[in-house]
Amino acid sequence: MIDLPSLSHLCALTDDTGVLQHAIGPIPNRAFGYCTDDIARALAVAATRLQLDPLDANADLILRTSLAYLAHAILPSGEFHNFMSHERTWLDDVGTEDSFGRAIYGLGMAVAKVADNDVRAVAHRLLASALPNVANLRYVRAYAYAGTGASWAFPTMPEAAGPMAEARDALLHAYASEHSAQWDWFEPELTYDNARLPEALLRIGRALGDQRAIDVGLRTLAFLRKIVIEENMFVPIGNEGWYPRGGVRARYAQQPLEATAMVEAQLAAYAITQDPQDYAVATLAHGWFTGQNTAGLVLARGGGCCDGLSEDSVNPNMGAESTLAYLMSAYALKHASPPSA
Secondary structure, three states, X not given: OOOOOOOHHHHHHEOOOOEOOEEEOXXXXXXXXXXXXXXXXXXXXXXXXXXXXXXXXXXXXXXXXXXXXXXXXXXXXXXXXXXXXXXXXXXXXXXXXXXXXXXXXXXXXXXXXXXXXXXXXXXXXXXXHHHHHHHHOOOHHHHHHHHHHHHHHHHHOHHHHHHHXXXXXXXXXXXXXXOOOOOOOOOOEEOOOOOHHHHHHHHHHHHHOOHHHHHHHHHHHHHHXXXXXXXXXXXXXXXXXXXXXXXXXXXXXXXXXXXXXXHHHHHHHHHHHOOHHHHHHHHHHHHHHHOOOOOOOOOEEOOEXXXXXXXXXXXXXXXXXXXXXXXXXXHHHXXXXXXXX
């Protein structure tokens, strides 16, 4: 049974502008301000929480605050600013591709999940303005985030079909260029947010009825799973060196976003295959937060999450990315229907 973690720490990190990026221990660190990456994640978390508890006033406030930030961040071109100082000054002319893709991800989930028609209409309008820019992306993770967001919105936004197809084609092209019998992957290196790449193909393939995308999504997820599941434990690729093809995989520092990506990718696979093993791996990845990890240490505390795991300790800071990763992992699992006994 997956517990429904509290939003208390996320509320502590959130002011009337949005969720602050970083923390000093459990205390918000205002020095680094805000970013679209985390605001989009907060939007997705709040929308998912409200599906589970429509009367959660904290989730509703976080949802509306996050949507207001994105409405401010969007540029006339449909791109987004990313970084804002605590003094509410934009720190860039235009944000990164990853932040753009994550904005699409958050807005797509809001369009799919928000019950309030007026609030959902704002997310719909922002998403419609942003979607044409998917065609200008260059990096596979940005395509994956954007394609996943578009797939969430697609049932009520037919115009999301084109951007989904563009993301699918980019991912399949990357796969065709890099995969081999020994390396069934999209890139010559496993780096960050790895499971988001197969997840995108699974969700896009299901939305568009594209069996080729589904097949590659399942195959690459299986390849990743063989690497990061060790003796019934999720051991993500560490960011101290990653895992280059033919090289040695880094084991530390392990990041919370890897566990969440694996949870959501496995749930996407489970929705297609109905294989209880896919659901089981999702629960296994979520267990990383609660002590089922190489150090046997708990990272999730009071609705927050520590920022990473080393060989024998946790990073005590509980910033937005980590906290949102934990919350999304728990809420996504709670929302999924487990296999029948």
